[in-house]
Amino acid sequence: MSRFLIVSFISLLHLTLLGQTTTQNGQWTTNGTWIGGSYPGTLTVNAGDDDLDLNNQTISIDHYVIVGASDDRIDMNFANSNSTGSLTIEDNDTLIVYGDWVFANKSMDLNIGSNSVVIVLGDASFSNKIDIATSGTLVVSGNFNKSGSQGSYSGGGAVYAGSYSGSADSFIPGDTGTGGDQQQTIDDLSDDGFTEIEVFVDDEGSTPLPVELIYFNVNANDNIELMWATASEINNDHFVIQRSEDGITFYEIGKIGGNGDSNETISYTFTDRSPTAPVHYYRLKQVDFDGQFEYLEVKRVATGIKENAIQIKVFPTVVKNAILNYSSNQPIVIREIALVSLSGGEAYDLQGRVERTNALSYSIDVSGIQKGFYLIKITTAENQNMSSRIIIE
Structure with a gap:
């Protein structure tokens, strides 16, 4: 089953990523710049090598960052010509390095937060003055x-x-191979329930990780725009877009196809053209080809609808049992209600098919209407118009 990176392979580590993430692929070159706020400024390195000559600086990893790739390995060699200089790396999210990680002649602090992880697909070598504080996880394949x-x-x-090797045995609590609480081997990953991480490391990062959500944004303009992106996907059939008025009860308003297996950044968008309440909550549901699924984070957005305006909700958006429903937040009189085919323009007058279920809710029998994509149009006696796209299966 897929996992997401707020929910992704990090969730397999029982961690939760915080906030939006941004990938950065191998920009350890002259004047290479971290993007998405991952690094506050520009890294200047010596031309022709990968050494980062950083003195008295702090690098904060506040987003999802990838350095290099499985077919483009990049060593991170933190050198320091100034013996009095220092370097602090604060990992508050996720860092994956395709290559060796070397810290030479540097007074350095490495802080891995409780909701954070660093994976080095190579060797990690630390000189005398390294101080490591981690309540998260550090994985070194070599x-x-x-x-x-x-x-x-x-x-x-x-x-x-x-x-x-070296003084690592005395540096990290626990003896190698004896199952110490903090000094573990790669084989212990699966024993601790991190099987997919172990497979990822054993394959040197060439096997795609489960679906990794880079970001999920919801913005209110004329409509409600949903935007999200993944850094990698495995077995990803589709996303279901869900909406709620109270943040508790969610219902489906759309579906977007996934990309199966991928190691590339893929962006997705969805437009909700029929908001019905002053505030909406949105949630992504990721579904595998085998039907297994996982829910992602919930986003809240103010729609701009006035609190006392008439609000009509049509549901479900995918009609499978020949019954369509609509409800309102206050008693209304419907003057016209029709269903218009989006493929051929054929229209159906639904007024005679409406049955009241209670004071504010109604059901509509759509049996006998051909399967397909439709726009339901409603006009109230107060001349308020609304429309919503539905699918009849």
Whole structure:
């Protein structure tokens, strides 16, 4: 079953990503710039190599960041010509590095937050002065090396590595291979319930991770615009777009096809043209080809509809049992109600098919109407017009 990265492979680590994420693929070049707020400024490195000569700086990873790719490995060599300089890396989200991670001649702090993860698909080598504080997770597919006796390791987060060398055994609590609480091997990932992470690491990052949600935004203009993107997908059949007036009870208003398996960033959009309440809540439901599904984060948006305006809700948007429903927030008189085919323009007068179910709710028998895409149009006695797209199956 797919996972999302607020819900994604990180959820397999029992972590939850916070906020919007942005991918960055291998911009460790001269004047390479982190995008999406992942790094506040420009990284200037020596031309012709991948060393980052950073003195007295803090790099904050506040979004989902990928460095390199499975077929374009990039080593992150943090060098420092100034022996008095220092570097702090604050990982508050997710960092994946396709290559080695080397920190040489640097007084450095690496802080991995409780809802955060770093995956290094290569070796990680830390010099004397490294201080690591992690309540999250650090995964190193190759060798984890610590030189010298300086530096410290604090926090309750674990390190998973292919092997350990140098002073790493004494640096990280727990002995290699003995199942220590914080010093683990890659094979322990599946034992701890992180099987898909272990497969990802064993395949050197070439196997796509489960669906990774980069962002999900909802904006109110003339209509309600929903926008989201994924960094990778596995077995992703489609997304169901759901809406709610109270943030508790959700119903389907649309469906967007997924892209199966992908390792590329893919963007999606959906427009809700018929908001019915001053405030709406939106949720994505991701569905696999085998029917398994997962719900994503909920977004709240003010629609611009006035509190006391007449509001009419038509549901469900996909009619499978020949019964269509509509309800209103106050007693109304419907002057006209019709169904118009979006493929051929054929129209059906539904007025005679309406049956009251209670003071504010009605049902409409649409049996005998050909399957297809339709626009239902409603005009009240107060000359308020509304329309909503539905599908009859």
